[in-house]
Amino acid sequence: MGAIAGRRIFSSSDMAFSTLSLAQTWHVLNYSSTLKGILGKFNEVNKPLVGAIGLSLGLLVVAIYTKPLSDVFELHPLNLTEWGIAIVASVISIVAANVTMCVFRKQNHSSQPTKDVL
Numbered sequence: 404m405g406a407i408a409g410r411r412i413f414s415s416s417d418m419a420f421s422t423l424s425l426a427q428t429w430h431v432l433n434y435s436s437t438l439k440g441i442l443g444k445f446n447e448v449n450k451p452l453v454g455a456i457g458l459s460l461g462l463l464v465v466a467i468y469t470k471p472l473s474d475v476f477e478l479h480p481l482n483l484t485e486w487g488i489a490i491v492a493s494v495i496s497i498v499a500a501n502v503t504m505c506v507f508r509k510q511n512h513s514s515q516p517t518k519d520v521l
Contacts, residue, residue: 417479418489421463425493428459433500 431452466472468480481489 414479416477417467417481418485420476420478421467421481421486421489422492424459424463425489426496428456428463429493429497430500431456432497433504 466476467478473479
């Protein structure tokens with residue numbers, strides 16, 4: 404990490420660690436029915452998965468802001484702009500995966516032969 408005229412410059416490893424951790428956390432939603440539950444009926448939410456996501460986010464924050472762990476991982480606290488960049492960059496993966504799944508579903512659905520019923 405460096406500084407120019409007293410201003411902090413974020414380290415690329417801090418941003419990469421945060422972005423990848425968040426992306427992996429959101430990516431689990433692509434492989435479960437939880438996303439439908441979160442966006443649709445709240446009573447269908449996979450509560451253990453939501454708890455695991457909360458735990459993962461908590462561990463990320465602890466790793467960044469707790470002195471012994473931040474020293475081990477060589478991480479430095481992020482400011483709000485850096486958190487915003489990390490969150491937006493990490494959400495791109497879930498959006499891209501969902502768009503890809505929709506495209507493949509449409510291709511597979513349209514390529515299946517239709518059955519004539521008499």
